[in-house]
Amino acid sequence: MTKAIMIQGTGSNVGKSMIVAGILRAFARRGMKVRPFKPQNMSNNAAVTEDGGEIGRAQALQARAAGVAPHTDMNPILLKPQSATGAQIVVQGQVAGVQEAAAFGRNKAALLPAVLQSFNRLAAHCDLIVIEGAGSPAETNLRDGDIANMGFARAAQVPVVLMGDIDRGGVIAQIVGTQAVLDPTDNALIRGFAVNKFRGDRALFDAGRDDIATRTGWPSLGVIPWFDRAHRLPAEDVMDLPARARSGGVGCVVAVPRLPRIANFDDLDPLAAEPGVDLRMIMPGTPLPAEADLVLLVGSKSTISDLAALRAEGWDIDLAAHVRRGGHVLGLCGGYQMLGRSLADPDGIEGAAGVVPGLGHLAVDTVMASLKHLALKSGTHPESGSALSGYEIHIGQTSGEDCARGWLEFGGIPEGAASRNGRVQGSYMHGIFSSDTFRSAYLARFGASSELDFESGVEEALEALADHVERYMDLDLLWSLAGDIAPA
Known part of the structure; x- marks a missing residue:
């Protein structure tokens, strides 16, 4: 039983x-x-x-x-x-x-x-x-x-x-x-x-x-x-992010604005684990760092309201300056939607119905719709030829001229969008940085060298956690206290 x-x-x-x-x-x-x-x-x-x-x-x-x-x-x-x-x-x-x-x-x-x-x-x-x-x-x-x-x-x-x-x-x-x-x-x-x-x-x-x-x-x-190795396990709560983000890395500075409805921030876990990456969570009241190599806009549960919060912090001005200096920007899911010319919510899914201007760094437009896209996918990064996997979890459809420069490929279909100079990119795919070969190729453009086996690190941390629990909890007592479940 x-x-x-x-x-x-x-x-x-x-x-x-x-x-x-x-x-x-x-x-x-x-x-x-x-x-x-x-x-x-x-x-x-x-x-x-x-x-x-x-x-x-x-x-x-x-x-x-x-x-x-x-x-x-x-x-x-x-x-x-x-x-x-x-x-x-x-x-x-x-x-x-x-x-x-x-x-x-x-x-x-x-x-x-x-x-x-x-x-x-x-x-x-x-x-x-x-x-x-x-x-x-x-x-x-x-x-x-x-x-x-x-x-x-x-x-x-x-x-x-x-x-x-x-x-x-x-x-x-x-x-x-x-x-x-x-x-x-x-x-x-x-x-x-x-x-x-x-x-x-x-x-x-x-x-x-x-x-x-x-x-x-x-x-x-x-x-x-x-448990000292907790930082090697994916963060569950957004409250864990500021401490997780300080990897102590040097060379490649990745700045992530901390928006109110940040979602699916597991994209940050592999970057935080990289010794050659200085991942910085930028908290409200703090400008985006001028020395950032990459500004990363991650997912949002409420894209339009988080876009308003980004503007209220003045981060839109900082981001425009970053782009003018030749900096790179990556938007994932909600962050991708924000980078476009406009976001339309005709049915009021996220609040009042209407259209709001995007940040304008990608020639794309997004229309919110009630259907949620959920899928696990495997694909490639054509520029480097590296394999990667990820998942899709979003509402809305994005289209426009820059989608002709999809920089990822899943099932033979281009995914995402890129600016003409390639410095601003967006994609709906989460979890792509967990793929070691892709992450290494992506970070190489910023001079960062990666030899990290991220998934093995998670497994090693889980094994160490099990050792920790075996040592300090009475699991035999736990088993004896567990109750039998009557058949449904």
């Missing part, structure tokens, strides 16, 4: 996603069939799956840790914020509409059947499902109709391990306080706790660990030290 265990956190960013990946890899190395599951995720960093949908990128990494292909059942509800109060809702990989936060709060319980359906389908094909919660179960204002934490755990009757983050301080209060605010039925589902991100001598926290156990009655599954 399949077993399941759920890792919930005392808050966001306590390290749940990474620890779940480590647990999955550790049990997979023991010969078990394991699967990740996250009932509800909120992220604009999505991955395209082989079954033609999209899920949170963290679950795609967890699938990789488990040794299986990502599937939409691994993250049945994905919320993609596109305004301060509204988000696109993706159900089992497909767009189901857009809702304001208040409306979603009222209606989210109606999504529980789809969540349980996906969960039970996964359970039919594995020995263990490791489930990741979202945020914190202590957010009592969100408990009614919850499908992300205790609402799901109770519906599926899955035991829970609560994880706290000692790095942010107050971990005893985090864990004990969570128990204090949960109702008795929810509390009964929590079978243990763990403390993550410890720095220094762990023995100094023995008394704290024992105090938590005494106050809660829960056993400890471990005090887990800070």
Whole structure:
């Protein structure tokens, strides 16, 4: 019979996603069939799956840790914020509409059947499902109709391990306080706790660990030290980007404006890992650096509003100066759309219907449409002859004179657009920098030499993470606490 265990956190960013990946890899190395599951995720960093949908990128990494292909059942509800109060809702990989936060709060319980359906389908094909919660179960204002934490755990009757983050301080209060605010039925589902991100001598926290156990009655599954190689794993949250971006490289400066609705920023992970690249996240209030070799505009969940934000920062003026100096610009997906002459949204998909001027660096125009393009693709970079792979995840259609200079090729069809002098380029394809031969050829124009095997680095980090979790978590206790899943 399949077993399941759920890792919930005392808050966001306590390290749940990474620890779940480590647990999955550790049990997979023991010969078990394991699967990740996250009932509800909120992220604009999505991955395209082989079954033609999209899920949170963290679950795609967890699938990789488990040794299986990502599937939409691994993250049945994905919320993609596109305004301060509204988000696109993706159900089992497909767009189901857009809702304001208040409306979603009222209606989210109606999504529980789809969540349980996906969960039970996964359970039919594995020995263990490791489930990741979202945020914190202590957010009592969100408990009614919850499908992300205790609402799901109770519906599926899955035991829970609560994880706290000692790095942010107050971990005893985090864990004990969570128990204090949960109702008795929810509390009964929590079978243990763990403390993550410890720095220094762990023995100094023995008394704290024992105090938590005494106050809660829960056993400890471990005090887990800070994982030093976390930066080699793809970033899940946009909040991780500023720290990730400082590669310490020299020679090739790549500047990335940090826009409010930045999406699918996994394009940055291989660049951040390059020793010969100085990848800089340019935060609001800071000009684009004059010494940049390349300005990279990455994806956006709300292209038109992010274009307005770019102009409000004065980055459009900085970008024009960069181009006049002979600098290079690359736009990916939403960034590609921004570089054109105009963006039309006749149906008001992203806000008020209308047409706005683009940055004008490419002779192309974009029309937004409701159909979302989702695809995994393999192709070539004709200039260098290098192979590459990537994925498409966007709305809108782009056309114009510069599309005649498509600089990539997928299935024999040119992709993207380039200016007459070739210094400004755009493409809808994400993930292309993960291909080592292409990335090396692309960076060579800026004098950067690359010998990085990016995918091997991710695998090595996952193996090191599994070693880390094996050493500092009691996985035998975790297995014993996992509950049996009754057949659907």
